[in-house]
Amino acid sequence: MRQRGIVCLVAVIVTILVAWGISVGPPNIHSTARNFQNFLGIPDATSPPVITTPSSPHKCGLSRRCPVDYFAFHISSGAADVVGPKICFDGKTIMSNVYNNVAHGLNVVLINGENGKVENISTFNMNTGENVLAYLKAIQNGSIVLVASFDDVTRKMTDEMREMFVGLGSTMIKSVKHRDSWVFAGGAGAGEKSPFEKRATSDPKTNIYGAWPEVVEVGGCFPRKL
Structure with missing residues (x-):
């Protein structure tokens, strides 16, 4: 009062x-x-009110909205051999520990580059490398390819497999070594180097998970394959 x-x-x-x-x-x-x-904090009737608009989250946690004819995506590698990778596309989580559809080795999602629909979700145990090469050769032109490592992807990774990833746009796969963390987003038939790729080298001097390096992440706006 x-x-x-x-x-x-x-x-x-x-x-x-x-x-x-x-x-x-x-x-x-x-x-x-x-x-x-x-x-003294008394409102001035002649001043316009200040209106603040809360920021809305964008698809897959990106800091900005993707333009028309681009798909939002985000990929994170696995953490050591404990926490699996996560792949999000167009605002929907496709693979994760929560969905129980990830596994040690290669985790791959194929997307229809025209309509953005998920065409295939696969995991490959790289202790055997079984079916990997045949799978990579069967990827149709125009497909968007999202890849995340978990634990290790190199034990049975052949030079021919690495060349297949190069054909999808990878520039780092030839350097990926035992227990490196690696994530990649590319396109079949594009014939271009992808800007969406990251790698963390496994080194006992710098590893943060014992025998494994840090988690790597990549995200952005992938062009629709019209």
Whole structure:
């Protein structure tokens, strides 16, 4: 109550000052009154209200919205041999530990590059390397290929397999070694190097998960294959 009385008293004083300024006409009396008003926290009826709009999240956790004819995506590799990778595309999580559809080795999602529909979800145990080469050779032109490592992807990774990934746009696969973390997004038939690829080298001196390096992530806006 006491505080409200003080505010009312100050408002009266400001009103008197403004009225006096109108009568005597000093050029700075109105700005002085407004400054005094603002200092005391009294709203100025002549100032427009400040409107704040809460930011809305974008697809796959990106910091910006993708343009038309682009798909949002985000890929993170597995953490050591404990936490599996995660692949998100066009705002939907496709692979993750929660969905129980990841496995040690290569984790791959194939997307129709025209309509953005998921065409295939596969995991490959690289301790055997079984079916990997045949799978890579069967990928149709125009497909978007999303790949995440978990634990190790090199035990049975052949040079021919690496060349297949190069054909999809990879520039790092030839350097990926035992227990390196690796994520990649490319396109079949594009014939271009992909900007969406990251790798962390497994090194006992720098590893943060014992025998494994840090998790690597890549995300952005992938062009629709029109």
